[in-house]
Amino acid sequence: MQLEFTWHGCDSAPAAPLVLGLARLAAAAQAAGHTGPLTDLAFFFEDPLGAAGGSLTERVNKSLDNRPTQRVPEPIAGIHPSRYRQKETTMITDETEVESWLREFIKTYDGVAGSVHVRQGEGVALAAAVNLPPKVREVTAFVPRGKGMAGLALERGVAVQSCNIQTDDSGDVRPGARAVNAQAAVALPVRDENGDVVAIVGIAFASDRAEFLGAELQRMEDHTRALLDRLQDICQ
Known part of the structure; x- marks a missing residue:
């Protein structure tokens, strides 16, 4: 006996949360001063721009290893550079x-x-x-x-x-x-x-x-x- 099962569905519904998550992460990166390709978000895409190749698992692990960073502008008004240096x-x-x-x-x-x-x-x-x-x-x-x-x-x-x-x-x-x-x-x-x-x-x-x-x-x-x-x- 052979049992076959065919499932048909619309992938836009499960994709919606991913789009929202991507938009929020991109907005946070912009607020933090990042520009250009956001390679830490490469796992969202099949063929990401500016990111090295590798499996989805490898790209996800790389993103998890790279914690978000932000640059403290130099100079910040009222703060002496020797005390609050850019880093x-x-x-x-x-x-x-x-x-x-x-x-x-x-x-x-x-x-x-x-x-x-x-x-x-x-x-x-x-x-x-x-x-x-x-x-x-x-x-x-x-x-x-x-x-x-x-x-x-x-x-x-x-x-x-x-x-x-x-x-x-x-x-x-x-x-x-x-x-x-x-x-x-x-x-x-x-x-x-x-x-x-x-x-x-x-x-x-x-x-x-x-x-x-x-x-x-x-x-x-x-x-x-x-x-x-x-x-x-x-x-x-």
Whole structure:
């Protein structure tokens, strides 16, 4: 006896998630400053441009071995080149020392979530995050100057606050921020010894607030200066 089975299906449905994944990776590479053929994504294609030959398994293994990197621009405004020299670094989201500092900072002020972004070119890049949903981490991996609370704090050089990010209609809060389980929030500029903004620390709170008082903001900004040594370790 012989049993034959013929299966017919449309491959566009299983291909859709691959296209979305490829688009997201390409967008992340662009935000990190990569140009030209993205050889680390060769496993998406049968005959990839700019990549050496080999089986699919070999190309996948090569991509896994090559962790994403990003270049810290040289020079970065306000940072002396001898202290923050240009180099290839692993993604700064792996900097657990900065995350540890952030957790302690959030705890000190009874917050529920927070982030640290460091200056990179014409914006800030995510260095650490606590209690931020994966989607929020993704969309805030790089924040351009003047966009969202972190970008506005960079542009204005002063703290940017929101009484309630869930209902804020000022335009200062990006829609994706509402995915954070919090209400009041503030983005604090971190300045180096020259007074230039080199990072932005964000902290969010469980309930809404009328306004952060000047003395309270000053205390938090003074606290953020302790982050400078850790940022120096990232960029050296």
